[in-house]
Amino acid sequence: MQVKILDTTLRDGEQTPGVSLTPEEKLRIALRLDDLGVDIIEAGSAITSEGEREALKKIVKEGLNAEICSFARALQVDIDEALKCDVDSIHLVVPTSELHIKDKLQKPPGEVKEKAIDSIEYAKDHGLIVEFSAEDATRSNMQFLKEILEESISAGADRICACDTVGILTPERAYEFYGELSKLKAPLSVHCHNDFGLAVANSLMGLRAGASEVHATINGIGERAGNAALEEIVVALYSLYDVKTNINTKMLYETSKMVARLTGVYIQPNKAIVGENAFAHESGIHVDGILKKAETYEPITPELVGRKRRFVMGKHIGSSALKEKLEEFDFKVDEKQFKQIFERVKNLGDMGKCVTDVDLQAIAEDVLGIVEDKMVNLEEVTVVSGNKLTPTASVKLRINEKEILEAGVGVGPVDAAIVAIKKSLEDFADIKLEEYHVDAITGGTDALIDVIIKLRYKDKIISARSTQPDIIMASVEAFISGVNRLLANEKKKKT
Numbered sequence: 001m002q003v004k005i006l007d008t009t010l011r012d013g014e015q016t017p018g019v020s021l022t023p024e025e026k027l028r029i030a031l032r033l034d035d036l037g038v039d040i041i042e043a044g045s046a047i048t049s050e051g052e053r054e055a056l057k058k059i060v061k062e063g064l065n066a067e068i069c070s071f072a073r074a075l076q077v078d079i080d081e082a083l084k085c086d087v088d089s090i091h092l093v094v095p096t097s098e099l100h101i102k103d104k105l106q107k108p109p110g111e112v113k114e115k116a117i118d119s120i121e122y123a124k125d126h127g128l129i130v131e132f133s134a135e136d137a138t139r140s141n142m143q144f145l146k147e148i149l150e151e152s153i154s155a156g157a158d159r160i161c162a163c164d165t166v167g168i169l170t171p172e173r174a175y176e177f178y179g180e181l182s183k184l185k186a187p188l189s190v191h192c193h194n195d196f197g198l199a200v201a202n203s204l205m206g207l208r209a210g211a212s213e214v215h216a217t218i219n220g221i222g223e224r225a226g227n228a229a230l231e232e233i234v235v236a237l238y239s240l241y242d243v244k245t246n247i248n249t250k251m252l253y254e255t256s257k258m259v260a261r262l263t264g265v266y267i268q269p270n271k272a273i274v275g276e277n278a279f280a281h282e283s284g285i286h287v288d289g290i291l292k293k294a295e296t297y298e299p300i301t302p303e304l305v306g307r308k309r310r311f312v313m314g315k316h317i318g319s320s321a322l323k324e325k326l327e328e329f330d331f332k333v334d335e336k337q338f339k340q341i342f343e344r345v346k347n348l349g350d351m352g353k354c355v356t357d358v359d360l361q362a363i364a365e366d367v368l369g370i371v372e373d374k375m376v377n378l379e380e381v382t383v384v385s386g387n388k389l390t391p392t393a394s395v396k397l398r399i400n401e402k403e404i405l406e407a408g409v410g411v412g413p414v415d416a417a418i419v420a421i422k423k424s425l426e427d428f429a430d431i432k433l434e435e436y437h438v439d440a441i442t443g444g445t446d447a448l449i450d451v452i453i454k455l456r457y458k459d460k461i462i463s464a465r466s467t468q469p470d471i472i473m474a475s476v477e478a479f480i481s482g483v484n485r486l487l488a489n490e491k492k493k494k495t
C-alpha cells in the first residue's frame, strides 16, 4: 500500500494566526516540498490576494513533479482566479454540517449542494483536477454527507475528502467515520485538525480505515492548534505501519527547519521527529544504554529523518556519557581527574544550569591544568541602533596577535555585532552560527540575559553560552568563546 501526501503548509499552514509568506518564500518552500517528494502541494488560495496569485504562478512556472493545487470555495470567481494561475487542481471546499450551512453560509442545504455540483462541473469543464472536500464533515449528518460526496463523484470530482475541521474526532471514531466513507467510489482523503492533540492519530486511523491520501503540514502548523504534522505521519506510516509514501524522510529535518525559519513558528523542543530534543539524551542510564545499543532508547535512527544523535550534559549525566564527551574533545584523564570533572558538571546541574561544550572543556582544562591561549580576543565593540539608524557595529579583535578592525550592519544590534565579528574572522576561519537562543533569567529590563549558541566550523558543532545583563555583550562573548574553542580543537587535531 502507498499513501499519497497532500501538503497544505502553504495554504492551511499559512492560515496559522500571524503567519504570512511572501511569494518568494512560498516558492522556496514549494521547491523544498517537491524535493521532499510530496504528491500534491496545496500552494495557496488564489482568491485571497494579488501576492497569493503571484506565488501560485511562480510555483506553477517551475514545472514541479508535484501537482499544484489552489483552495477554492464553491464560487465561480474562486475557480476563475485559480484558473488564471494555471494550477493543476483545486481543493474545492464546501461546508456540510448544519451548523456551517445554516449559521455561516445562511443558505438552504439544497442550494449549497447545487452550488457544489455546479462548481465541480465548471472546474472539470475547464480542465482542472478536482479534490472535493466536505468542510466540518465530522459534525455533519452522515446521510447528507454521503449524498453530497456521491453527487460530487457523479459530477466528476477526482478525489473526495472529509475534513475534521475543528479536530473533534477520536481515533476510534476516525476509523469508523473514514471506513464508512471509503466505501464511496473515489479515492478518499483525510484532513484532520489538532484541537485535542489527536490530528496525527486520527489521520493514521483514517488511512487504516481505507483512505488513500492524507492532508498534512510541516511541523503541524495551521489554524488554531494546527493540522496533522506531515513528518509525524510519514515516519509513523513507515516505521509503525510499514506503509510507504513518496517522501524522502532524510529531508524532513531540513524542511522542518526551513518552514520554522520562514514562518517564524518555532518548534517545541520535545516535538516528535523534528524537535531539538527528539534525538538528544542527557540521563546517564539512557546514554549508557545507547552507547551499548542505540535501539535501547531510540525507536528510529536519527539518520532516517536527516538528524544526528546528541548527548547533552547536565544534572542527569552518568559516567559513560561524560567519558564519551571527554573522548570527543580529546581529553585524556585519570580516574581522579575524571571524578573531579564529573562532580563539577553535577554541581553546575544542581545550580539549575545546562552545561555547554565550552563549559565542559573549560572545566576539563582547569582540572588538567591546561592553559589554552585564546586565539581571538575582543578589544572593543561599539554598536549603534535606533529608529532612524541601520543597526551598525564596529569591533576591534586581536587575532593571533594581529589587530583587526571591522564593521557590520544587521537587522538589529546583536546581528550587526555578530556580522562584524564574522567579517573579522573571514581570513582565519569560516565559522557558521547554527543556532541562537536568548532567555531573560530574571524579571525586568535589567534582567540577566542568558545566550546559548551553536557554532559550526567544518564538520564540528559546538555549544557555548554567556550570561550578562547586556544582550549584546552576552551574544558577543558567547560567540567569541565558541570560536576560540572550535579553533583550539582544530589546532589540537592537527598536532
Ligand SMILES: CC(=O)SCCNC(=O)CCNC(=O)[C@H](O)C(C)(C)COP(=O)(O)OP(=O)(O)OC[C@H]1O[C@@H](n2cnc3c(N)ncnc32)[C@H](O)[C@@H]1OP(=O)(O)O
Residues within 6 Å of the ligand: 012, 015, 045, 047, 048, 049, 072, 073, 074, 075, 093, 094, 095, 104, 105, 106, 135, 165, 223
Ligand atoms: C476550514 C478552512 O480552512 S476554510 C479556508 C479558510 N481560508 C481562507 O479564509 C482564505 C483567506 N480568506 C480570504 O482571503 C477572504 O476571506 C476571502 C477572499 C476568501 C473572502 O473574503 P470576503 O469576500 O471579504 O468574505 P469574508 O471573508 O468576510 O466571508 C467569507 C464569505 O465566504 C462565504 N463562504 C465561506 N465558505 C464558502 C464556501 N465553501 N463556498 C462558498 N462560499 C463560502 C461565506 O459565507 C462569506 O460570504 P458572505 O459574506 O456572503 O456571507
Ligand SMILES: CC(=O)C(=O)O
Residues within 6 Å of the ligand: 012, 093, 133, 134, 135, 136, 163, 164, 165, 166, 191, 193
Ligand atoms: C478545508 C479545511 O481546511 C478544513 O475544513 O479544515
